[in-house]
Amino acid sequence: MVGGLPAFVFQPIPGIRLWHSMPWNLFGGIHLIESPQVNPETLIKSIETEAAAQGWCEIRWTLTPNRTETDGDLFTEMGYARTDHFTHLLKTNGDVELLWHAYNKRVRGAVRKAEKSGVTVTDTESEEALATFYDMYLMTVKRLGGTPKPCALMQTLLERKIAKLAIATYRGTIIAGLLYLRFNKTVTLWCEASVPAFLKYRPNNAIFHYIITQACREQYEWVDFGASPPENTGLISHKEQYRxxxxxxxxxxxIISPLKRALWTKSEGTLRQIYTWMQFF
Structure with a gap:
């Protein structure tokens, strides 16, 4: 074995299948042992051959930052269209005290306010807590105009120990939560939710600090804060306050099949609306 390629085939409607590399930590891509026997071009072509045989209409590789630099030009030369993204990464160095003092003073103040207000943060495996969090998550996604992840997916990730659920509690009531992934030496902040009426107690800051602390204690090397819309400067600034x-x-x-891809492009918006509506029932 010389490496691995985590990926999945997404079939939103019958006859439409898209091959996407697995987005763990927002970038998956190729994982190869450094060897002269490994030819990335041959690997890429083998996926394209399989795509044609299986009737996939699209292939999408999402590469790590290092692979983007080393292999990006090859993909461009082979006819792939490039889309640029960015995330925010925090190097833990296993030292939570060093990170605490590096935080912007407003972050430290917010975490202290949460503690003084009586907000407590813990991980939970409770099905009841997950149900409460998911209801809160649906309201958060609706408020922000997004598309929610299914509760069954969250449950599966928790059962397989790929994810953990951190919840912030105030006087016995869950007021915020964050489902985070733990994979490949990285903790990824994934699905966040909160009750607007309790934001004055700074539960989200408390949750972020709690997860960063856990990542240091469990020797994870990175905390991935996730992608941000480029126009959302407030969100970007918030992540950078944690350094x-x-x-x-x-x-x-x-694009392997332009006709099938065009059909998916035309129907995607409507299907997302239907899917989002279904999560509320």
Whole structure:
């Protein structure tokens, strides 16, 4: 064995299948042992051959920052369209005290306010807590105009120990929560939710600090704060107050069947609306 390629085939409607590299930590891509026997071009072509045989209409590789630099030009030469992205990464160095003092003073003040207000943060495996969190998550996504992840997916990730659920409690009531992933030496902040009426107690800051602390204690090397819309400068600034550093990476896409891809493009908006509506029932 010379490496691995985590990926999945997404079939939103019958007859439409898209191959996407697995987005763990927002970038998956190729994981190869350094060897002269490994030819990335041959690997890419083998996926394209499989795509044609299986009737996939699109191939999308999302590469790590390092792979973007080393292999990006090859994908471009092979006819792939590049899309640039960025995330924010925090190097833990296993030292939570050093990170605490590096935080912006407003972050430290917010964490202290949460503690003084009586907000407590813990991980939970309770199905009841997950149900409460998911209801809160649906309201948060609706408020922000997004598309929610299914509760069954969250449950599966928790059962398989890929994810943990951190909840903030105030006087016995869950007021915020964050489902975070733990994979490949990285903790990824994934699905966040909170009750607006309790934001004055700064539960989200308390949760972020709690997860960063846990990542240090469990020897994870990185905390990934996730991608941000480029126009959302407030969110970007918030992540950087924890001293997370903007990190660029890219995805590379090739359309195998233009007709099928056009059909998915035309129907995607409507299907997302239907899917979002279904999560509330």
């Amino acid at each position: 997370a550093v903007r990190t660029n990476f890219a995805s590379y896409t090739k």
